[in-house]
Amino acid sequence: MSKQPQAPRPDSWLAGPLLGFDTETTGISPTRDRLVTAALVARGPLRPDGSREQTVTTWLADPGVEIPASASAVHGISTERARAEGRPVGEVLEEVAAALSRAMAAGTPVVAYNSAYDLTLLESELTRHGLPTVRERLGRELGPVVDPLVIDRKVDRYRGGKRRLTDLCAFYGVDPQAAGLHTAEVDVVATLDVLEAMAYAHPEITRxxxxxxxxxxxxxxxxxxxxxxxxxxxxxxxxDVELAWPLPEALS
Known part of the structure; x- marks a missing residue:
């Protein structure tokens, strides 16, 4: 798919501002593992020429625990680097949660690939560190959240093959513009690009x-x-697949 995404209707949620979100962590359990990096990519409303203003914010945290070698191999952050260069994880969690809460309160969709993982991890970490969860800050459930993985499974249910972010980039013709994914900010930009390309292929989602x-x-x-x-x-x-989304029943 080499064509550029078709511009959504001006009244579509996709034409307005979007906030991409991703984390890199100490492992694969969203309730037990810890935050290492986070990235937010704010894209402004769609301009008449099809472009958007974009701002990237990233954090490196010291999670307060050892980062397993298997996790470091994925995102490139060692325990030593996190301790030397990372900020206290509580400070990072507070800033990330505040930014997400502001966006959701304003009705800006938070776009995250496999959002259930990142949002569950964030809410679990906030609770672990005695900080208000995003739900507590909002006074309601999370949202709006947009998850390209959930949408892709729905609109192209019978397509074979894996559906990792790298797979969706290849399928929808998105170039992540890097040597590979798994850096939080690169993943966020790729996720936003996949969403817009997906909207071109399946314009019904913009409605x-x-x-x-x-x-x-x-x-x-x-x-x-x-x-x-x-x-x-x-x-x-x-x-063992959780039926609830974007948070498991256990966090409800």
Whole structure:
């Protein structure tokens, strides 16, 4: 897919400001592992020429625990570097949570690939450090959140192959403009680009009313999760995919 994304309608949520979000962490458990880096990429409303103003903010935190070699191999941050260069994780969590809360309160969609991981990790870390969660700051549930992974599974359900961010970049013709993904800010830019390319291929997603984005995606995720759990059962494996989105039932 080499064409540029088609401009969304001026009244679409996609034409307005977007805030991309990603983290890199000490492992793969969103409830037990710790924050190492975070990135926010703010894109302004779509201009008539199809461009957007873009601002990137990144954080490096000292998570207060050892970073396993397996995690360092993915994102390139060692325990030594995090301790020497990273800020106290509580300060980083506060700033990230404040920025996300402001965006959600203003109705700006927070765009995150596999958002359930990053948002669960953030809420768990905030609780661990005695800080108000994003939900507590909002006084309501999270949202709006837009997850290209959830959307892709819904609009192209029967496409074969994996659906990692690298796979979606290849499928939707997005060049991450780097030697590889897994740096938080690179992942965020790629996620935003994938979302816009996906909207070109499936313009119906831009017509979802802003107020229905969360319920539409929650239902889409649940449909996929139920189906995938059935697949696991048929293979004699434990059906362990969480049905709730964007946070697990245990955090509700």
């Amino acid at each position: 979802i009313p802003r107020e229905r984005l969360m319920t539409w995606q929650a239902a889409a995720h649940r449909d996929w999760a139920v189906s995938f759990n059935d697949f696991l059962r048929r293979r004699g494996r434990t059906p």
